[in-house]
Amino acid sequence: MKSAATAAIQVSGLTKSFGDHLVLDGIDLSVAEGSIFSLLGPNGAGKTTVVQILSTLIPADAGNMSVAGHDVTTDPHGVRSAIGVTGQFSAVDNLLTGRENLRLIADLLHLGRAAGRRRVAELLDRFDLTDAAAKPVSTYSGGMRRRLDLAMTLVGTPRMIFLDEPTTGLDPRSRHTMWDSIRGLVRDGVTIFLTTQYLDEADELADQIAVLDQGRIVAEGTPAELKRRIPGGHIELQFPTLPALDSAARLLQAASRDEDSLTLQVPGDGSVAALRELLGQLEDAAIDVENLSIHTPDLDDVFFAVTGHPSTRDSDLQKADA
Amino acid sequence: MSTLAFTLTDSATMLRRNVKHQIRYASVTIMLIGMPLVFLLLFVYVFGGQLGTGLDGTHTGRSAYLAYVTPGILIMTVASAALGTALSVASDMTEGIVARFRTMSISRGAVLTGHVLGTLIQTVLGLVVVGGVAVAIGFRSDAAALKWLAALGILLLFGLALTWLSTALGLAAKSVETASNTPLFLTILPFLGSGFVPTDSMPTGMRQFAEYQPFTPVTETVRKLLNGGAVGHSAMEAIAWSVGITIAAYLWSIHLYNNRPIR
Numbered sequence: 001m002k003s004a005a006t007a008a009i010q011v012s013g014l015t016k017s018f019g020d021h022l023v024l025d026g027i028d029l030s031v032a033e034g035s036i037f038s039l040l041g042p043n044g045a046g047k048t049t050v051v052q053i054l055s056t057l058i059p060a061d062a063g064n065m066s067v068a069g070h071d072v073t074t075d076p077h078g079v080r081s082a083i084g085v086t087g088q089f090s091a092v093d094n095l096l097t098g099r100e101n102l103r104l105i106a107d108l109l110h111l112g113r114a115a116g117r118r119r120v121a122e123l124l125d126r127f128d129l130t131d132a133a134a135k136p137v138s139t140y141s142g143g144m145r146r147r148l149d150l151a152m153t154l155v156g157t158p159r160m161i162f163l164d165e166p167t168t169g170l171d172p173r174s175r176h177t178m179w180d181s182i183r184g185l186v187r188d189g190v191t192i193f194l195t196t197q198y199l200d201e202a203d204e205l206a207d208q209i210a211v212l213d214q215g216r217i218v219a220e221g222t223p224a225e226l227k228r229r230i231p232g233g234h235i236e237l238q239f240p241t242l243p244a245l246d247s248a249a250r251l252l253q254a255a256s257r258d259e260d261s262l263t264l265q266v267p268g269d270g271s272v273a274a275l276r277e278l279l280g281q282l283e284d285a286a287i288d289v290e291n292l293s294i295h296t297p298d299l300d301d302v303f304f305a306v307t308g309h310p311s312t313r314d315s316d317l318q319k320a321d322a
Numbered sequence: 323m324s325t326l327a328f329t330l331t332d333s334a335t336m337l338r339r340n341v342k343h344q345i346r347y348a349s350v351t352i353m354l355i356g357m358p359l360v361f362l363l364l365f366v367y368v369f370g371g372q373l374g375t376g377l378d379g380t381h382t383g384r385s386a387y388l389a390y391v392t393p394g395i396l397i398m399t400v401a402s403a404a405l406g407t408a409l410s411v412a413s414d415m416t417e418g419i420v421a422r423f424r425t426m427s428i429s430r431g432a433v434l435t436g437h438v439l440g441t442l443i444q445t446v447l448g449l450v451v452v453g454g455v456a457v458a459i460g461f462r463s464d465a466a467a468l469k470w471l472a473a474l475g476i477l478l479l480f481g482l483a484l485t486w487l488s489t490a491l492g493l494a495a496k497s498v499e500t501a502s503n504t505p506l507f508l509t510i511l512p513f514l515g516s517g518f519v520p521t522d523s524m525p526t527g528m529r530q531f532a533e534y535q536p537f538t539p540v541t542e543t544v545r546k547l548l549n550g551g552a553v554g555h556s557a558m559e560a561i562a563w564s565v566g567i568t569i570a571a572y573l574w575s576i577h578l579y580n581n582r583p584i585r
Contacts (some may be wrong), residue, residue, distance in 0.1 A: 055425045080427040091418035095343050107335040108428045110328065136346070152422070 007066075008033040008160050008191035009054065014063035016049055023049050025215040027063070031208070036182070036192040038206035040199065040303070045212045047195035048088060051164045054193070055085045068160045068191075084158035088165045090145045091152070092137050098148050099124065099133040105155040123151040127181070143174030150181060161185065163194045167201060179204060199303055211306055219306040226302045234265045235278060238291035248287050252278075262290075329429040336436025343410070344440060354406045355448040357509070358399040359455060365391050365518060366459065373519065385460055392456045393473075393545040394517030397537060399452045400477050401508040403445040404484035411437050411492030412501030415582070434575055438485050445481045449474065463548045473547040476557070479564040480540045484508055486571035493578035511537045516545075536563035 009031035016024040023046045031037040041047050052058045054067055056076040065071070070078030085091075093101050102123055106116030124130045127147040132140065137148065146166065153161060163182070167175045182205055186192060196202055202209050203223045211219040211226075219226060237255075239245040239262045248264055249257045255264040268274045275294075282289055344351055365373070366388050374387030411434070414420055423433055453461075463470075488505045495501035512518065514531060515538040521529050532538055539559035546553045 057421060057424055077427050080425055083425065085422065085425040087418055087421055089418040089421075091422035093339065093417065093419045095346050096339070100342065104335065104339055105422075105426075107338075108332060108423070108426060110331065 006033045007031060008035075008068060009037070009193060010064075010066045011054070012064050014050070014053065014065060015061045016046075016053060016058075017061060023215050024053075024060075027212075027215075027217055029210060029217070031191060031193060033191050034186065034189050035207040036186055036194060036205050038202040038209045039193070039195045039212055040197070040202045040209055041195075041212035042197055046215045047197075047212055048164055050212070051085070051087075051162050051193070051195060054079075055083060055162050056080055082158060083160045083162060084153035084156065085162045086146075086149050086153045086164065086166055088168065090149045092145060092148055094138040095136065097134050097136055098129050098140070098144075101137060101148060101152060102155060105152050109156045111155070119155055123154060127151045143170055143177065146170060146174065146178060147181070150178070154185075158190070160191045161193070163192060165195055165197065167196070167198065175201075211303065213306070219302065233268065233294070233296040235268050235275065236291075236293045236295060237264045237266065237282075237289050238262055239264070240288055240290045244287050247285065248282065248289075251281060251285050251287070325429075329432065332429045332432035333435040333439065336432050337439045340410070340436050340440030341443065344444065350406060350409075351444055351447070354402045354444065355399070355451050357402045358395050358448070358452050361398060362391070362395045362452060362456060363459075365395075376523070377520070388456070388459065388461050389549055390545070391518060392453075392461045393541055393548060394512050395452060395456065396449060396473075396477060396544060397480070397517060397541050398509060398512045399448040400445055400481040401484055401512065401537075403441055403448050404481060404488045405505045405508055406444065407437055407441045407485050407488040408492035408495065408501045408505045409498065410440075411489050412495050412498045415493065416498060430580060431576055434489055434579060438482070438489060441485045441488075442478065442481060445478065445485075449477060465548050465550065469547045473544045476540060476543050476547070476560055476564075479561065479568075480536075483536075483564040483567035483571065486568050486575055490571045490574040490578060493575055493582065511535060512541065516541050536560075536567065539563065 007030050009029060011027060011029040014024055014027040014029075015022075027050065029037075029039075039047050039050060049058075053060045054065060054072060056072060056079050060073070065073065067079045068082035070082060072079055093104065096104065099120060102120040103116060106120055109116075111119060121130075124133050127150065129144065129148060129151065132144060137145065140148065150163075150166070166182070167178050170178065179201070182192060182194070192205075194202070194205060206223060209219075209221065209223060209226060210217045237248065239248060242259065242262065245257060245259065245262050245264065249255060252264065252266055255266045257264050266278060268278070279289075366384060370384040370387040370391070374383040374385070374390070377386050377390055414433070414437070420433060424430075465473075488508070491504045492501045495504055514528070515521065515535055516532065517537065521532040521538065524532055539556040540563070542556040543553055543560045545551075546556070
């Protein structure tokens with residue numbers, strides 16, 4: 001499905017301010033067709049603003065943007081006919097029933113009566129909403145509402161879908177259902193632009209991640225690439241006494257020691273082989289270990305490394321042009 | 323051609339949505355129609371006996387006042403229905419679904435047109451109910467069917483103007499609460515015109531305002547059509563005001579809708 005030659009979204013030099021407040025400070029993005037791209041960032045980083053600009057809701061101050069082959073500034077109608085958007089707040093009509101909501105969208109897309117009904121029935125079934133189809137949306141749970149919201153986005157089978165924090169506020173089970181739905185879309189060849197503040201969500205779903213902080217892309221790459229850019233994993237050993245710590249430190253040359261907590265941090269990926277070797281060495285030297293924990297790098301480490309410490313921003317973590 | 327066809331289809335789709343809202347939120351329609359109804363009964367049965375004696379003409383008393391005030395009450399019915407539009411538009415704008423509409427390739431004005439057409443249906447319903455009650459309590463008109471239709475036409479044209487104005491006020495409001503208060507002046511204006519008493523009974527400053535505000539020519543036209551008498555230039559004035567307000571308020575509404583920040 002993936003093709004490096006065609007980009008579903010191409011953005012360069014995107015800038016936007018609200019009054020004196022600079023929200024987006026020159027953003028460059030490229031999203032490959034048929035992939036999941038995740039824009040990751042804390043609240044207020046400007047994620048929603050990016051979605052609003054790319055989905056033609058608000059104009060940019062500057063920048064070149066194309067979505068699904070249409071220029072966002074000069075051909076907003078072309079963009080609108082190719083995209084589907086599920087925003088941060090549920091975009092459903094609370095006074096209508098689930099089925100009426102879907103029909104409304106089918107009518108607005110001019111699907112025709114028969115085709116519209118078929119599509120609506122199909123989506124109700126796919127999102128497990130058939131039983132609730134005749135109930136007003138105001139009686140739906142949060143998870144059902146999000147499912148209906150996504151179903152409404154899919155009525156017109158868009159090739160490009162924007163999902164702005166699709167799982168914020170959902171319980172874990174509903175989150176996993178949503179993730180499955182998103183994966184299903186990609187299997188059908190849809191391109192997804194996902195914003196999230198959850199690192200595990202980006203890690204779980206995305207092919208490509210860009211970290212947005214204070215209006216700038218501070219890191220970009222695949223989840224694996226991002227994880228590789230931060231100090232690697234380690235095994236933390238805690239010892240009962242200072243002499244034990246000392247002898248272990250002499251034994252394991254590459255370790256860094258902390259006398260206050262009587263711990264040693266040994267670089268390593270935490271694989272079974274590495275652990276067995278490490279514990280073997282310690283046993284041979286008759287050193288008692290009180291506690292052991294394995295620390296693998298996750299996106300949290302990336303996130304804090306690139307957004308939490310300004311000093312690391314100027315290092316190799318920052319990639320101005322990707 | 324196809325753009326126009328799509329605009330019409332989209333507006334019809336939005337109208338269906340608004341009619342469903344009205345049916346499910348029937349209390350709003352009942353309140354909007356109930357308001358002029360209460361004023362009709364209040365003015366006829368409480369003030370009518372006294373006010374009727376002050377009118378010129380052959381008949382005096384309560385029945386004369388009923389004949390005089392009914393056109394004023396019908397205008398108030400139109401204004402009351404229009405008022406509801408500000409509320410429904412403003413609360414719609416707080417819903418995420420409007421943002422969805424704006425990311426879809428649909429005619430931009432369709433959402434607003436749906437609201438306006440929905441209100442006009444409410445207006446017709448209100449006019450039938452209020453007019454029916456007026457007849458039930460003794461209002462009689464020997465006007466021909468054509469004049470009744472002309473009166474309905476004038477009322478609906480004015481309703482269209484007030485509804486677009488109310489739409490713009492609903493869009494301009496910072497909150498749903500503001501939207502419910504701002505257009506209240508629309509229901510006060512019939513009092514500050516010839517809706518309830520003849521303008522020549524008012525003090526000079528008041529009278530000048532009353533004679534030149536748009537509700538007065540509309541009231542006078544409807545009154546002449548239903549109660550007899552030469553319509554004269556008031557019909558032209560009523561139509562000019564209605565068309566002028568409609569165009570200005572429509573352009574204002576579309577401008578506000580297109581430039582509206584997202585929630």
